[in-house]
Amino acid sequence: MTRAEEDDGVDAAHDPGFDVARQRAEAVSGARPHAVIVNAGEGRTIRVGTAGWTDPTLTAPGVFYPSDATTPEARLRYYASRFPTVEIDAPYYALPTPRNGELWAARTPDDFVFDVKAFALMTGHPTEVARFPKTIRDALPKDLAARTRVYAKDLPGEIVDEVWSTFRLALQPLVDAGKMGAVLLQYPRWHMPNALGRDEILDARARLPDVQLAVEFRNRRWLAPTVADRVFRFLADHDMAYVVVDEPQGLASSVPPVTAVTSSELAIVRMHGRRGDQWERRGASVADKYRYLYDAEQLAEWAPRIAEVAAQAKQTRVVFNNCYGNYGTTNALEMTAMLAE
Template identity: 45%
Template sequence: MGEIRVGTCSWTDRELVASGWYPEGHRGAEARLRYYTAQFPVVEVDATYYGLPSTRNGVLWAERSPAGFRFDVKAFSLLTGHPTRSASLPADLRPALARQRGRTEPDPGLLDEVWGRFSEALQPLRRAERLGTVLFQFPPRLAPGVPAEAFLRRCRERTAGWPVAVEFRHPDWWRETHFAHTADLLAELGMAAVAVDVVQTLPASVPPVTPVTSGRLAVVRFHGRSPAWGTGSKEDRFRHAYTPEELASWTPRIRAMADRAREVHVLFNNCCGDAAVRAAESMRDLLAAPVVPGPAD
């Protein structure tokens, strides 16, 4: 069985910092990361979606984490086809972004530069063997089809040699009628599929399937089960405290994923207060408990 690593989708979220989860004396940037890495073996860096990371950050994250720790780094918004604010770019790149307003595709020169800087910022983590994967979370408008597959292939060309995981937000990718094709495509591209837990009562709800498309890694992201998923504020979308029963329903599926991948990253994104770290602690305990055999047939 592969190794199961449980963690959260941020260690710097303002509500987490304000919740009191970090003890006194662990409120600075370095102290917070060192405390987090003593509790969990993996974390997702979501700040890299909202702004280009710097090489300096990569160096500091590597220095402040123990050997064997994993950082799953979320791809910058411009690289996944999401709207991108000018302020999220370094100052010297903002004029190029402004010039491309109204275009359906980013300026190739700007895209080349952003890809280059993003890749360079990850090098310290790669050299220190701390990079778990680069997470490409694609927007809901990326529906299955020829254009979307071409976009995925371009992303793979840009990330040759990187560990990559893919989360689709359009539910049709994992509907029963398209499941096999999606899994085959990701396996062909060497990309790990991301399973998700979200509320299942909305038209945009992604099915809670558990595809494993890479023998190296599988990922599960728990977004919470708020009925405001996809709408409202961030707090509305992700406000959910997982119950033990909700978490326990996932443990057999996670263990089954670990039978097919060397590592499984289980990440909680219900980042309101300390809900994510508490859920991660509970899931870690559930997965550590012995498996109780069911009744014999």
């Protein structure tokens, strides 16, 4: 199948169902210890995991979790027995609390690492008013409180300040436990490589000065040939990790899979799948966009590229965001096995 044909849909090999994915996972994990942290040499490590552990298609009976893992605590403990890292995406939709951070830290091993996706409002996305904490909703002007969704530009400065401080406070238990990785700043398609776009990134750096930040773009203009080198220098100058992506190509939002490293401390590779037919489709659900199981050849193409990235940063994390059922967990186990070899 050609890339063009693949981008028009997804064939059975890349959406074979949960049973096939489970068989592939068992084939690579049966004799291998779980939660492997790959040694990349000279004190450098690679951790492989997924974007979240609570997706409904993943928690469905018989897909990934054992039958007795029916509570949030049991599921996180089981997930952490299989993988040494996870990206928490729930804070993108609703601001977390310190209690969330305390529970995440308490339910995972000492060497486990969390990356946390920034709240939507913090990266220029719209946010549902109903998802604000009550204290922030009550402080909204009446006209804004009556809206369904708002952007940061709509809000008074003190409300925006409260959003950022609330988010940062929730991270402190992870920081105290030594389990805080990076805050993922995933900017939307309309975030452009201009002065305003750079200022928004610098604002995030100023508001979270003591936390590692990682930046993911969803507009290919950031990596245009005449711009990319300056973008990478900009991120390096401000100690922010560029997020390397594998995603559908040939679309307005398609960022090429350039393996740039802009922080000596951290590199992140996010594997989104290649559902080109769904990536920009209006109304596409999360399951629609990420319902894609990488095949062995595709993973093998990425393994040496990840090793190349890992040679340039103390920590590398590979995050499978093809979170449909057990597709992401299967590919994460397979990639771990490839890198460990």
